[in-house]
Amino acid sequence: MSLPYRRDVDGLRAIAVLFVIGFHYFPSAFPGGFVGVDVFFVISGFLITGLIRQDIAADRFSIAQFYGRRIRRIFPALILVLLVALGMGFLFMLPDAFRTLGLNVAASAGFVANIALWLQQDYFAQSAEFNPLLHIWSLGVEEQFYLVWPLILMMLAVRRSAIPVAVGLAGLSFVVNVVQSGNDPVSAFFLPFSRFWELGAGAVLALLHARAGRPVLEREWAGWVGLLLLAVAMVVIDRDRAFPGWWALLPVAGATLLIAAGENARPNRVFLSQPALVYIGLISYPLYLWHWLLLVFARIIRFQKEPTFIMSIGLILAAGVLAHLTYRFVERPIRSAGRLSPKAVSLAAVLAVGGGLGLVVYAKEGLLDRFPHEIQKRMMTTEKESEDAHVCRYDVDVRPSPQCEGEGPAGAPLALVWGDSHAFHLIAGLRALQQERQDFRLARYISFACAPMVDAVASRPRYCNDANAFARQKIELLRPDTVILAARWSAYDGTRGYALLNEERLTRTLEWLKTIGVQHIVVIGQFPHWKLAPSVIPLRDFQFSIFNRPALTEKMPEWDSAYLDVPAFAAEKMVRHVATAEGATFISPAATLCDGDRCLITVPDSGGLPISRDDGHLTPAASTFFIARNASVIRPEYRKETPPR
Numbered sequence: 001m002s003l004p005y006r007r008d009v010d011g012l013r014a015i016a017v018l019f020v021i022g023f024h025y026f027p028s029a030f031p032g033g034f035v036g037v038d039v040f041f042v043i044s045g046f047l048i049t050g051l052i053r054q055d056i057a058a059d060r061f062s063i064a065q066f067y068g069r070r071i072r073r074i075f076p077a078l079i080l081v082l083l084v085a086l087g088m089g090f091l092f093m094l095p096d097a098f099r100t101l102g103l104n105v106a107a108s109a110g111f112v113a114n115i116a117l118w119l120q121q122d123y124f125a126q127s128a129e130f131n132p133l134l135h136i137w138s139l140g141v142e143e144q145f146y147l148v149w150p151l152i153l154m155m156l157a158v159r160r161s162a163i164p165v166a167v168g169l170a171g172l173s174f175v176v177n178v179v180q181s182g183n184d185p186v187s188a189f190f191l192p193f194s195r196f197w198e199l200g201a202g203a204v205l206a207l208l209h210a211r212a213g214r215p216v217l218e219r220e221w222a223g224w225v226g227l228l229l230l231a232v233a234m235v236v237i238d239r240d241r242a243f244p245g246w247w248a249l250l251p252v253a254g255a256t257l258l259i260a261a262g263e264n265a266r267p268n269r270v271f272l273s274q275p276a277l278v279y280i281g282l283i284s285y286p287l288y289l290w291h292w293l294l295l296v297f298a299r300i301i302r303f304q305k306e307p308t309f310i311m312s313i314g315l316i317l318a319a320g321v322l323a324h325l326t327y328r329f330v331e332r333p334i335r336s337a338g339r340l341s342p343k344a345v346s347l348a349a350v351l352a353v354g355g356g357l358g359l360v361v362y363a364k365e366g367l368l369d370r371f372p373h374e375i376q377k378r379m380m381t382t383e384k385e386s387e388d389a390h391v392c393r394y395d396v397d398v399r400p401s402p403q404c405e406g407e408g409p410a411g412a413p414l415a416l417v418w419g420d421s422h423a424f425h426l427i428a429g430l431r432a433l434q435q436e437r438q439d440f441r442l443a444r445y446i447s448f449a450c451a452p453m454v455d456a457v458a459s460r461p462r463y464c465n466d467a468n469a470f471a472r473q474k475i476e477l478l479r480p481d482t483v484i485l486a487a488r489w490s491a492y493d494g495t496r497g498y499a500l501l502n503e504e505r506l507t508r509t510l511e512w513l514k515t516i517g518v519q520h521i522v523v524i525g526q527f528p529h530w531k532l533a534p535s536v537i538p539l540r541d542f543q544f545s546i547f548n549r550p551a552l553t554e555k556m557p558e559w560d561s562a563y564l565d566v567p568a569f570a571a572e573k574m575v576r577h578v579a580t581a582e583g584a585t586f587i588s589p590a591a592t593l594c595d596g597d598r599c600l601i602t603v604p605d606s607g608g609l610p611i612s613r614d615d616g617h618l619t620p621a622a623s624t625f626f627i628a629r630n631a632s633v634i635r636p637e638y639r640k641e642t643p644p645r
Contacts, residue, residue: 003047003050003051003054006263007263007272007273007278008258008263008268008269008272008273009043009046009047009259009263009272009281010277010278010279010281010282010284011268011271011272011273011274011277011278011281012039012043012255012258012259012272012281013039013040013043013280013281013282013284014276014277014278014279014280014281014284015036015039015230015272015277016036016037016039016040016043016255016284017036017040017280017281017284017287017288017291018036018280019032019033019034019035019036019039019230019234020033020034020036020037020135020288020291021033021287021291021316021319022234023036024291024292024295025291025295025307025312025315025316026312027239030234031234031235031237031238031239032233032234032235032236032237032238033234034239034243035230035233035234035237035248035250035251036251037138038198038244038248038251038252038255039230039251039252039254039255040138040288041138041141041142041195041198041199041202041252042198042199042201042202042205042251042252042255042256042259043202043255043259044142044199044202045145045198045199045200045201045202045203045205045206046202046203046205046206046209046259047202047206048146048149048203049149049153049202049203049206049207050206050209050210052066052149052150052153053153053162053206053207053210054210056153056154057210061150061154063150063151063154064341066150067344068341068343068344070143070146071343071344071347071348072334072335072343072344072347073331073335074139074143074285075347075348075350075351076326076330076331076334076335076347077285077286077289077326077327077330077331078108078109078136078139078289078351079347079350079351079354080326080330081286081289081290081293082105082108082109082133082351082354082355082358083354083357084293085101085105085132085133085293086101086102086105086354086357086358086361088132088293088297089101089102089132089361090367090370092297092300092301093300093366094366094536095365095366095367095368095370095371096366097130097300097366098361098366098367099361099362099364099365099366100120100131100362100366101131101132101133101358101361102357102358102359102360102361102362102363102366103116103358103359103362104116104117104131104132104133104136104358105133105354105355105357105358105361106355106356106358106359106362107136107140107358108133108136108139108140108355108358109351109352109354109355109358110355111139111140111143111144112140112144113133113136113137113139113140114137114138114140114141114144114190114191114192115140115190115191117131117134117137117190118186118187118190118191129296129299130296130299130300131296132292132293132296132297133293134292134296135288135289135292136289137190140192141190141192141195141196141199142199144192145192145195145196145199149199149203152165152169162207163204163207163208163211166200166203166204166207167204169196169197169200170196170197170200170201170203170204171197172197173193173194173195173196173197173200174197176193176194177194177195177197177244177245177248178245178246180194181194181242181243181244181245181246182242182245185242185243185245188242188243188244188245189243189244194244195244197252198244198248198252201252201255201256202255202256202259205256205259205260209260214262215259215260215261215262215263216260217257217260217261217262218261218262218264218265219261219265220261220265220266220267222257222258222260222261222265223257223258223261223265223266223267223268224266224267225254225257226253226254226255226256226257226258226261226267227254227258227267227271228254229250229251229253229254229257230250230251230254230255230258232250233247233250233251233254236250237250237251258272282327283320283323283324283326283327284323285331286322286323286326286327286330286331287319287320287323289323289326290318290319290322290323290326291315291316291319294315294318294319294322295307295312295315298311298315303532303536334347392404392427392444392445392446393424393446393447393448394445394446394447394450394463394466394467394470394471399470400444400445400446400470400474404443404444404445405443405474405478406441406442406443406478407434407441407442407443408434408438408440408441408442409438409439409440409441412438412439412440412441413439413440413441413481413482413635414440414441414442414443414478414479414480414481414482415430415440415441415442415443415480415481415482415483415484415634415635416442416443416444416445416474416475416478416480416482416483416484417430417442417443417444417445417446417483417484417486418444418445418446418452418471418475418483418484418485419446419451419452419484419485419486419487419524420446420447420448420449420450420451420452420486420487420488420491421446421448421449421488421617422486422487422488422524422527422616422617423444423446423452423484423485423486423487423524424444424446424448424617425617425618425623426484426486426524426618426623426626426627427442427444427446427623428618428620428623428624429618429620429623429624429625429626429627429628430442430444430484430623430627430634432623432624432627432628433627433628433631433634440481440482440635443474443478443480445467445470445471445474445475447463447464447467447468447471449464449491450463450464450467450468451464451487451489451491451492451500451501452468452471452485452486452487452509453468453501453505453506453508453509454468454472454505454508454509454512455505455508455509456468456469457500457505472512475513475516475518476516479516479517479518480518481518481519481520481635482518482519482520482521482522482634482635483513483518483520483521483522484522484524484634485509485521485522485523485524486523486524487501488526488527488529488616489501489525489526489571489572489574489575490526490529490567490568490569490570490571492571493571493574502574503574503577503578506574506575506578507578507581507582510523510578510579510582510584511582514582514583520585520635521579521582521583521584521585522584522585522586522587522633522634523575523578523579523584523585523586523587524587524589525572525575525576525586525587525588525589525590526568526569526571526572526575526588526589526590527589527593527616527618528564528565528568528569528589528590528593528594528599528611528612528616529564529565529568529615529616530563530564530565530612530615530616531563531564531565531615532563532615533610533612533613533614533615534560534600534601534602534610534611534612535610535612535613535614535619537557537560537563537601557601557602558600558601558602558604559595559598559599559600559601560598560599560601561597561598561599564597564598564599565615566597568616569590572588572590576588585633585634587630587633587634589626592626592629592630593611593626599611603619603621603622603625604625606621606625609621609622610622
């Protein structure tokens with residue numbers, strides 16, 4: 001089961017993996033390097049479809065043989081990387097992160113990593129930059145494609161019907177991709193059917209190649225245009241584009257043209273067939289697996305600091321060495337020698353064991369017992385939000401339930417919270433205040449990453465305009481006595497690249513609230529933003545490794561300034577000015593949580609509970625503390641002291 005070897009295709013593999021490595025290590029220099037994955041998809045569709053078609057034509061194709069060969073090709077390096085990830089996670093990861101890693105190991109072993117990542121896309125989810133197995137999503141898409149595509153080709157054993165069916169399926173997948181990229185970019189990026197057209201492009205090319213008996217273009221211009229399209233894709237596309245969408249046509253068309261040009265076209269013969277590129281292409285699969293794992297653990301060990309340029313070069317070289325060793329001593333021996341069936345079964349069993357280990361780590365809450373008691377106490381950070389708080393969140397497929405319209409004593413004044421995740425983290429404190437006083441009702445309408453405003457001008461996420469329209473409808477219907485506006489203002493004022501909310505739009509929002517009869521408007525300012533999560537800051541001098549456990553001070557520090565993102569507070573100036581001008585009550589979180597150039601990282605009198613779970617969202621204990629300190633100005637009836645500045 002083989003096809004004529006093409007050195008230029010391995011060279012194209014090298015370009016793809018170098019694009020991806022460039023994007024991950026030097027994103028400013030390679031903004032669109034992630035399109036290398038799309039190039040991989042085209043190559044995979046071309047090569048695997050060619051092999052399947054050849055065997056079907058010779059009447060020797062076997063599903064068992066096909067999957068057995070896929071197992072021997074994919075599993076060895078994947079097993080090694082997953083086990084190393086678990087080992088590194090055991091040594092260096094905090095329990096929450098290690099627990100998530102365990103789940104991702106299990107998902108990767110089951111080739112559903114793309115679906116697991118899609119399900120994890122929550123505003124509070126661990127940052128993708130610290131997920132060691134983030135890149136395994138592409139393997140999930142490929143293997144899901146190969147669950148169905150060989151069966152389709154078998155049913156279409158007559159080659160003349162295979163090409164139109166392949167074109168039709170690829171076209172349908174492309175349409176789904178364009179529609180999903182506009183409505184739900186996360187689904188379009190991770191879910192398989194919006195990606196199948198990229199593998200389908202390679203599949204169609206393989207079928208056309210087989211029918212013609214040669215590369216379908218064999219023109220110099222096809223190779224040059226293909227290279228140009230890849231270069232344009234790498235420069236023009238960036239993470240802010242709705243991707244894949246229409247933009248993915250650039251790398252897919254570029255890769256397709258290069259393969260179609262044939263190995264004798266000058267760009268393919270002179271450039272892609274260079275020995276260095278060809279060898280990088282040969283080890284591209286383990287290189288792809290290793291490079292991201294090393295980068296993420298470098299960030300984790302350095303407490304979320306990016307590696308320096310020299311360190312990055314060293315990590316890339318280390319990934320290359322590991323890829324060479326993996327290819328030489330793991331991949332090639334397993335692929336080339338011995339009987340197919342026993343090896344495939346053994347590899348599948350080992351991968352299943354690795355996935356099982358991941359599930360154990362997940363079930364055991366990230367193995368908290370790895371750490372001394374003092375550390376365990378600190379890491380038992382984050383009491384979980386009550387489940388009913390989430391039912392009041394507006395999302396793509398979620399609408400707030402009726403209980404969000406107001407809980408509390410019948411007839412009591414209604415306070416309504418409107419905003420993004422920085423409004424959501426106030427709910428725990430407000431509910432505690434409500435349960436203590438029993439003299440107001442609480443409603444809430446939350447949309448993560450959506451600024452609360454009356455204008456429908458949000459371009460992303462796409463559901464924000466609908467969410468705000470829904471909240472405005474409910475506010476008009478419920479006529480609350482108090483509306484509390486809260487948001488991560490620094491995300492919307494243009495200082496962080498997303499200019500959405502300005503004085504004019506915020507003024508119109510407050511004026512609209514007054515127009516419909518809201519008696520009391522409370523605007524919460526900018527919460528402290530951190531470069532390193534406060535739950536981790538006190539432990540920054542503690543090496544998270546079983547090999548090095550220095551003594552800890554008995555009392556955790558309460559304040560920090562070194563990791564405080566001071567520029568984020570600049571967003572509060574505009575919000576304060578508008579709120580004051582419109583007669584709203586303004587509460588500055590800095591007045592409660594900060595003292596000069598330092599801010600709290602531990603909730604006072606809590607026994608060491610952190611103020612924030614991540615880079616700025618309050619823990620439930622911190623939310624309760626913040627609301628209690630500002631209860632006197634949240635509603636006029638509670639005004640008993642001078643409001644915070």
